[in-house]
Amino acid sequence: MSFFAEKRREVMLHIEKYMLEMMPTYLKPIDTNWQPSDFLPDSTSETFYQDIKALREKAQDLSYDLVAVLIGDTITEEALPTYESWLAMVEGVSRDEQGGWMKWNRHWTAEENRHGDLLNKYLYLSGRVDMRQMEISTQYLIADGFDIGTGHDPYRNFIYTSFQELATNISHRRVASLAKKDGDTLLSKMCGVIASDEARHAKAYKDFISKIFEVDPNEAMLAFEDMMRKKIVMPAHFLREMGMKIGQTFGHFTDAAQRLGIYTAMDYVEIMQQLIEEWKLEGMRDLNEAGEKARDYIMALPNRLIRIAERMKNPTMEYKFSWIHA
């Protein structure tokens, strides 16, 4: 094993202990955790048809852009097999089935699995969606896979997941409040509980990176810098509709999200600022020259990106997604 990999293994082993202790605060016990059926019409109930009718009536009033964003969010949640296999490939952690990190990965996957289940069932019942087209996009996303620039490095992986869980928290939270405004309280509640899962997950990954900074500040800093230089690319980037290339659908999806203020360029900057604060970059000591340089780059980045974001115009072009019935 290379020196690099050996050091990573040591650090991950060290953090594994902390993670196992803290796991009950980051992930909830299955028996009492919410389940999709807590929110959806009960098909064994006598009021099932009425409940569905009510759900569909509310869903009729959701704006086109909101439905589009919700579908994109659902597809990226449904691509969970990709994330699980990606986390299982992280270097420096034991592949032992009973090992701590594999336990984490499985338990996290179990929680995440409910997100796609819940949203998918809601969309199916809503009557707004061409389910076949949505399912095709889901299959594409899983089958295509995606390269998000982390390699199999645990530091880069957890920096990525810290960022991504924060981003999904924001976007589900905003969909929840827009759904409420449009009068769909059920959808609002659903996205609210998903958002709070994402907040817990974000806390976990942020804490893991904090611990890594404590023991390996230079390498952690270089990993953070590297991910920031590459830019955090959301899985939604790789969305595509039937007959389209990777990237084409994302442009329209992100336009809709930006128009509604669900996830914007400013949110990206704010997440970065939050991470800089959380990981206490400013007061960090014991950095070598490369570490100092990496920190300087990261610290200067938010202001640069704010200037770019301010120059961005709100996208106006409308687009017809194959996912949504006319």
Ligand SMILES: [Fe+2]
């Ligand atoms: Fe999720």
Ligand SMILES: [Fe+2]
């Ligand atoms: Fe999550």
